[in-house]
Amino acid sequence: MTPVAPPVSRYLAAFEALEGTGAAASPAWLHRIRHDAITRFAEQGFPTVRLEDWKYTNVAPIVATAFQLADTVPAGLPAQAIERFVVRDPVAHRLVFVNGHYSATLSSAAPLPGGVRVASLAEALSTDTALLDRHLGRHAASEGTGHGFTALSTAFVHDGAFVHVPAGVRVTTPIHLLFVATAPAGPVLAQPRNLLVADRGGEATVVESYVGLADDTYLTNAVTEVVLGEGAILQHYKIEDESERAFHVGTTAVVQGRDSTFTSGSIAVGGALARNNLGVLLAAPGASCALTGLYVLHGRQHVDNHTFIDHAAPRCTSRQLYKGVLDGRARAVFNGRVTVRRDAQHTDAHQTNKNLLLSEGAEVDTKPQLEILADDVKCTHGAAVGQLGEDAVFYLRSRGLGEEAARTLLTYGFMSEVINRITVEPIRAQLDSLLMARLREARAAKETR
Amino acid sequence: MSTAQFLKAAVNEIRTRQGQDELDAMDFLELLREKLKLVEMDQSFISRAVNEGFSGGEKKRNEILQLAVLAPRLAILDETDSGLDIDALRVVANGINRLRTPDTATILVTHYQRLLNYITPDQVHVLYNGRIVKSGGKELALALEAHGYDWIKDEIPAVAPLGAA
Numbered sequence: 207m208t209p210v211a212p213p214v215s216r217y218l219a220a221f222e223a224l225e226g227t228g229a230a231a232s233p234a235w236l237h238r239i240r241h242d243a244i245t246r247f248a249e250q251g252f253p254t255v256r257l258e259d260w261k262y263t264n265v266a267p268i269v270a271t272a273f274q275l276a277d278t279v280p281a282g283l284p285a286q287a288i289e290r291f292v293v294r295d296p297v298a299h300r301l302v303f304v305n306g307h308y309s310a311t312l313s314s315a316a317p318l319p320g321g322v323r324v325a326s327l328a329e330a331l332s333t334d335t336a337l338l339d340r341h342l343g344r345h346a347a348s349e350g351t352g353h354g355f356t357a358l359s360t361a362f363v364h365d366g367a368f369v370h371v372p373a374g375v376r377v378t379t380p381i382h383l384l385f386v387a388t389a390p391a392g393p394v395l396a397q398p399r400n401l402l403v404a405d406r407g408g409e410a411t412v413v414e415s416y417v418g419l420a421d422d423t424y425l426t427n428a429v430t431e432v433v434l435g436e437g438a439i440l441q442h443y444k445i446e447d448e449s450e451r452a453f454h455v456g457t458t459a460v461v462q463g464r465d466s467t468f469t470s471g472s473i474a475v476g477g478a479l480a481r482n483n484l485g486v487l488l489a490a491p492g493a494s495c496a497l498t499g500l501y502v503l504h505g506r507q508h509v510d511n512h513t514f515i516d517h518a519a520p521r522c523t524s525r526q527l528y529k530g531v532l533d534g535r536a537r538a539v540f541n542g543r544v545t546v547r548r549d550a551q552h553t554d555a556h557q558t559n560k561n562l563l564l565s566e567g568a569e570v571d572t573k574p575q576l577e578i579l580a581d582d583v584k585c586t587h588g589a590a591v592g593q594l595g596e597d598a599v600f601y602l603r604s605r606g607l608g609e610e611a612a613r614t615l616l617t618y619g620f621m622s623e624v625i626n627r628i629t630v631e632p633i634r635a636q637l638d639s640l641l642m643a644r645l646r647e648a649r650a651a652k653e654t655r
Numbered sequence: 656m657s658t659a660q661f662l663k664a665a666v667n668e669i670r671t672r673q674g675q676d677e678l679d680a681m682d683f684l685e686l687l688r689e690k691l692k693l694v695e696m697d698q699s700f701i702s703r704a705v706n707e708g709f710s711g712g713e714k715k716r717n718e719i720l721q722l723a724v725l726a727p728r729l730a731i732l733d734e735t736d737s738g739l740d741i742d743a744l745r746v747v748a749n750g751i752n753r754l755r756t757p758d759t760a761t762i763l764v765t766h767y768q769r770l771l772n773y774i775t776p777d778q779v780h781v782l783y784n785g786r787i788v789k790s791g792g793k794e795l796a797l798a799l800e801a802h803g804y805d806w807i808k809d810e811i812p813a814v815a816p817l818g819a820a
Binding site for chain 1: 661705725
């Protein structure tokens with residue numbers, strides 16, 4: 207038997223303990239998935255910088271922390287505690303999770319079109335067995351998404367969000383999934399697991415927000431699997447605003463059917479160390495995806511965005527625009543990989559990553575990767591790292607703005623290209639004021655220096 | 656960044672420095688609407704990004720809008736008339752005329768009389784090799800249009816260009 211490192215064996219022991227309770231053994235299909243996953247985790251362990259995909263993001267601080275598995279919703283969390291994260295009008299449905307567990311009291315339901323299911327995964331595990339058996343753990347398994355963290359999530363899968371939009375149904379108001387973390391008594395591991403399914407012609411907008419209640423240390427290891435049937439349309443937003451002492455590993459695996467459309471807006475502003483993996487499999491002809499991202503970092507924050515788009519069928523389109531603003535000694539990584547398989551003729555793939563460095567100490571590693579096996583395709587990519595244009599600063603200063611005001615305004619302009627694409631107005635407004643506040647704070651700090 | 660966002664930031668910076676309260680979004684919008692009317696510009700102008708996708712004429716009109724909103728005491732308009740068609744020229748000129756007050760000054764830099772068909776200058780100065788070589792009233796500009804610059808060159812003593820030893 208291969209000896210396993212203590213950090214890994216800690217989770218293996220926790221798994222054994224769970225097995226011992228007996229409750230974990232049923233249903234059998236789930237038990238099999240979980241069992242396979244813990245075996246995989248034992249083999250893979252946590253990723254190390256020796257792996258090309260994790261070269262610039264060292265998860266050693268995560269490995270070294272003794273997290274407690276969050277097994278229940280902390281009692282007595284009042285509604286006021288999450289008030290500032292709640293968005294209303296036009297949000298139809300809100301599911302709130304505390305440390306990965308569904309909280310019925312904090313959630314708020316609204317009428318949904320016929321047949322649409324929005325429920326906790328814990329509930330769906332017993333009510334929507336066929337669908338879960340077909341999809342759970344099946345998609346977050348590719349190169350970009352099937353790492354040790356995903357195996358760890360699957361091994362302990364217990365709760366999260368489940369959304370199912372049946373064929374031909376349009377859900378016109380957004381569904382908000384709010385993941386709140388709190389760890390006043392020591393580091394906690396929260397592992398929400400989500401499954402979003404839209405059948406043929408189904409349409410929905412889903413917002414995932416990950417927030418910290420206080421300045422706690424915890425790890426959110428979130429996995430979301432998305433399955434889109436023929437012609438289905440999903441707008442998906444992921445807002446990562448964790449505590450700045452927290453760790454976040456978020457993995458989203460998307461499988462797209464013929465002519466389906468997936469739009470993603472991924473905003474990262476929080477966390478000490480955050481890693482987003484977004485894998486999209488364009489599995490059938492005519493599917494299209496548009497991924498936008500924004501990371502705004504300060505202090506010593508580290509955010510890593512890895513996207514992986516697999517053009518596996520002809521006539522698919524992918525668009526990517528990721529932008530970053532880094533201040534202080536922050537560090538960002540962007541790795542965008544696009545693979546065009548041999549049969550994926552008439553692929554149209556475009557990828558851009560732009561970074562704005564506001565300080566000497568900030569650092570970006572950006573790596574666009576194109577792997578093209580087909581011969582009749584249109585693929586472009588580009589990456590840029592730079593400072594604010596001095597001509598633009600001069601233009602604004604000549605109109606009466608002070609140096610820092612000009613820089614702040616230009617930085618805001620840089621970010622708003624992504625923010626303005628968010629179609630869920632309360633979410634856009636919430637992010638807009640968060641980023642404005644952060645800019646004001648940075649400006650005040652620079653002006654008093 | 657939209658023109659409105661940029662102008663609001665600039666107006667409030669200037670107001671702050673002059674010891675006035677900042678304008679809130681509503682007050683600023685009111686000011687902007689009023690100035691847009693003054694310079695005969697469309698509302699859609701202000702939601703567009705600064706200098707992005709603007710035609711030559713639109714850029715100039717945008718500058719006039721900025722002039723109207725920021726109300727500087729001294730404005731230097733360098734070849735504001737270049738590349739403008741006749742309609743845009745009239746809009747720009749009308750804007751400048753309406754913004755004239757006894758308390759503000761405008762220096763118009765131009766190579767042509769054309770703009771001066773719409774704007775009557777108080778003073779005309781001819782610059783040659785970096786120096787003012789002749790000054791006069793509006794009739795000087797008309798004389799230049801009729802006779803060109805050569806007669807001035809003949810009139811002035813040999814002047815070494817600036818920078819020449």
